[in-house]
Structures are given as structure tokens and as C-alpha cells.
Amino acid sequence: MKKQEIISELVEILMLDDGYIIDETPIEFDSLSSLMLVEFLDDNFNISITKEEINSFETIKSVLEFINDKKN
Amino acid sequence: MIKTEFYLPENIIDSNLLQSDFESFDKEKFENKIGINERYIVDEEESSLELSIKSCKKLFESFDKSKIDFIVYCTQTPKHILPGNSSQLQHELGLGSIPSFDFNLGCSGYVYGLSIAKAFIESGIANCVLLVTSDTYSKYINKKDKSNRSIFGDGSTSTIIDKSLSNNIGEFVLGTDGSKFQNLIIENGGGLKKSTCNPELLKYGTDNFFTKNDLYMNGIEIFNFTIQLVPELVEKTLVKNNLDKNEIDYYIFHQANSFMLDYLRKKIKIPREKFYNDLKFSGNTVSSTIPIAINLSQQNGNIKKGDKIMLVGFGVGLSWGATILKI
Numbered sequence: 554m555k556k557q558e559i560i561s562e563l564v565e566i567l568m569l570d571d572g573y574i575i576d577e578t579p580i581e582f583d584s585l586s587s588l589m590l591v592e593f594l595d596d597n598f599n600i601s602i603t604k605e606e607i608n609s610f611e612t613i614k615s616v617l618e619f620i621n622d623k624k625n
Numbered sequence: 626m627i628k629t630e631f632y633l634p635e636n637i638i639d640s641n642l643l644q645s646d647f648e649s650f651d652k653e654k655f656e657n658k659i660g661i662n663e664r665y666i667v668d669e670e671e672s673s674l675e676l677s678i679k680s681c682k683k684l685f686e687s688f689d690k691s692k693i694d695f696i697v698y699c700t701q702t703p704k705h706i707l708p709g710n711s712s713q714l715q716h717e718l719g720l721g722s723i724p725s726f727d728f729n730l731g732c733s734g735y736v737y738g739l740s741i742a743k744a745f746i747e748s749g750i751a752n753c754v755l756l757v758t759s760d761t762y763s764k765y766i767n768k769k770d771k772s773n774r775s776i777f778g779d780g781s782t783s784t785i786i787d788k789s790l791s792n793n794i795g796e797f798v799l800g801t802d803g804s805k806f807q808n809l810i811i812e813n814g815g816g817l818k819k820s821t822c823n824p825e826l827l828k829y830g831t832d833n834f835f836t837k838n839d840l841y842m843n844g845i846e847i848f849n850f851t852i853q854l855v856p857e858l859v860e861k862t863l864v865k866n867n868l869d870k871n872e873i874d875y876y877i878f879h880q881a882n883s884f885m886l887d888y889l890r891k892k893i894k895i896p897r898e899k900f901y902n903d904l905k906f907s908g909n910t911v912s913s914t915i916p917i918a919i920n921l922s923q924q925n926g927n928i929k930k931g932d933k934i935m936l937v938g939f940g941v942g943l944s945w946g947a948t949i950l951k952i
Contacts, residue, residue, distance in 0.1 A: 568654075581648070583831040584772040584844055585658055585884075589847050592888050601853070604830075604845040 563613050569595055576614040582607050600614055626952055629784040629916045632680035633665040633907055644889045647771045649832045660883025664778030664908030666763035672704040673759040675703055676781035684783045695739050695751035696725035699734035699758045724925050732879040732940025734912030740797045742786040756784045758912035762840055765811050769834035773842060775816055778908030782916035795949030796865040802943045808843040809941040850943055856893050862947040874932035879939055880904040880914035928952055
């Protein structure tokens with residue numbers, strides 16, 4: 554999956570408005586978007602994630618870094 | 626056919642009410658993804674026992690209750706800590722001095738109940754078991770807990786398991802992972818710590834508050850557990866019953882939430898038309914979701930005589946169970 558596709562998925566899950574900045578716009582996963590993130594990571598990368606890891610994400614960039622770390 | 630009935634209490638909690646209580650509740654997104662529009666909860670004067678009396682009375686409109694010789698009752702929210710609901714149910718329904726007991730399980734409870742009933746019948750201990758499920762989680766959900774208030778509903782079911790039905794219940798795969806018990810828990814009010822008068826309000830996720838007197842669910846860990854466990858559980862259940870996936874006519878999983886169910890269905894590669902996914906008008910009623918689904922599937926023709934149904938329960942414990950039911 555290409556980086557831009559991952560970003561698009563995350564933007565949809567988080568329902569971010571246009572104009573977001575990958576390494577600046579603050580993000581927060583609520584209960585529902587957390588479930589969607591768990592599904593997205595399991596389905597596409599076979600990665601599992603904890604509640605604490607989800608709560609630690611501050612920007613889209615931090616989610617991308619997490620995915621990269623787990624993949625390698 | 627399997628004889629099962631259910632009863633839901635009268636107070637409706639719909640999405641509009643949740644939207645008025647929680648500014649951040651996104652009605653459209655929640656209904657579309659999680660698949661729950663309404664859930665029913667008891668009032669202060671009603672408990673799991675009263676729900677089960679009503680469910681059983683519905684069942685007895687078309688079944689001779691004098692045939693019942695054992696009550697097996699699944700609940701985690703009994704009317705009293707002791708005695709269990711089953712003894713009061715026996716009295717209220719006028720079932721004579723037949724044996725009865727409660728057991729404490731949540732979303733895997735119905736499958737476990739079937740295994741208990743089958744074992745009692747096959748061993749000659751009972752001939753006709755009344756299996757009851759009944760829970761009122763609403764009594765333990767904090768009013769400020771958006772997630773749990775939007776997911777759970779109260780309800781009760783009753784099922785008759787006699788010798789002929791017992792013969793049509795297949796082999797079971799049952800299990801527990803007690804290391805994850807803290808992910809779905811009510812800490813206070815049990816045998817260690819009493820419920821406290823002014824408990825500390827704790828936050829989890831966004832817009833969810835609870836105290837240790839209330840139900841707490843770590844939804845992420847439950848989802849992780851489920852997506853790891855259930856595909857393997859389905860496979861093991863097929864193998865244990867000498868069945869191929871395409872020999873199963875219909876799948877009924879515990880109705881936790883629509884989003885999770887749809888992902889499990891895709892992961893296991895079950896065709897949509899063979900898979901029950903509907904909790905729109907009752908929410909997650911814990912051990913009652915599977916028998917409610919059986920009842921409604923019989924009514925709407927999705928399951929018919931001769932069909933092989935896979936039943937899969939999973940939840941608090943963490944606990945799981947699956948079997949095959951030939952209708």
C-alpha cells in the first residue's frame with residue numbers, strides 16, 4: 554500500500570477536513586475511529602495495536618511512523 | 626425447530642437521546658458503522674429476573690411447562706448477589722421443586738448453556754432443560770459513558786432443550802483466556818470491594834467516563850482478541866464436527882457490533898447471505914444476542930428445518946464457545 558493511500562484511509566477514518574497538515578494537525582481517535590484503525594491495520598498489514606499506542610498518536614505522521622516500525 | 630423466545634424491556638434509548646446527552650455522538654456514523662439505532666433498558670423497579678419471567682411466559686404460551694425438569698440460568702447481573710435468579714424464577718413460574726442454578730458468563734454464555742444442557746440430557750440427569758439468559762448491563766453503565774451506553778441493551782431469552790434438540794447439537798469448542806479479564810469488568814460490588822458512595826470519576830477514550838462501581842470495557846483489546854480468536858475458533862469447530870465450511874447453511878455470531886461482525890465475516894470469507902448481522906433494534910444484549918438472532922432468523926425464514934447453523938459466542942472472561950446446531 555502506497556503512503557498516499559494510507560494517508561487517505563487515515564483521513565477518512567479521522568474525518569479530517571481538507572487542509573490538514575501531516576506532521577502538524579492534531580489528531581485524536583475516538584472509540585469508533587479506534588476500531589476502524591484496528592481493522593485497517595489488521596486487514597492491510599497484519600499489525601495489531603493497543604489502546605495505549607492509539608492514544609499516543611498526535612499527528613498522521615506519528616501513525617505512519619508506527620506502521621513503518623511495525624512492518625520492519 | 627428450536628423453541629426460543631425473548632423479551633426486551635420498554636424504555637427505548639435511541640440515537641437522538643444519545644445525541645442530546647453527548648455533543649460528540651455522531652448519529653449517522655454510529656448507526657452506519659456500529660449498526661445500532663435503538664436499545665432497550667430496564668427501569669429502576671425491574672431486574673434481569675423480571676425480564677426472564679416475561680420471556681419464559683411468552684415461551685409457555687406454546688409449550689407445556691410441566692415437561693421442564695431443570696433450569697440453567699445465565700446472568701452476570703442477578704437481582705440479588707444471592708440467591709441466584711434461577712430459584713426465584715422456578716418459584717415465580719410454578720415449575721415445582723425442579724433443580725436450578727445460575728452461571729456467570731457474558732457473551733459466550735448461550736453456547737456454554739447449550740453445552741451444559743446437552744451434557745445433562747446425555748448423562749440422564751435431565752430430560753428437558755429450560756435455558757435462560759438475562760442481563761441488565763444498563764444498571765452498571767455510567768450515564769457519562771458514551772461508548773457503553775450506545776452499545777449495550779438489556780434483554781432476556783428462554784430456550785427449551787429436550788432430547789430431540791440435544792441430539793441435533795454438535796460438538797463444542799470452548800475456551801477461556803483469563804489473563805485478559807480486566808478488559809471487561811465491574812470492579813466494585815463483588816466479593817472483595819463494596820460499591821463506594823462517592824467513587825472517583827475516571828476517563829477513558831474520548832467522552833467516556835466511568836467509576837469502579839460501573840462497567841468498564843477496553844473495546845480495542847476486545848476487538849484485538851476477537852479478530853485473532855474467532856477465525857481459528859470457526860475452523861476448529863468445523864474440524865471437530867467433521868464439516869466443511871460450505872456445509873454450514875448459516876452463521877450466527879454473538880452480535881457485539883455490526884462493524885466488528887462485518888470484518889470477521891470478510892476475514893473468514895463467509896458470504897453475506899449466510900451471516901446474521903443485525904442488532905439495529907436491540908443493541909448488544911450480551912448472552913441474549915444469539916438466541917434472539919435464532920428466533921428472528923426462524924421467523925424471517927433465513928434458517929429453516931434441516932439447516933446446519935454455526936453458533937459462536939465470545940466476550941467477558943475473556944471466554945469463547947462455538948458449536949453446530951441442526952435446526
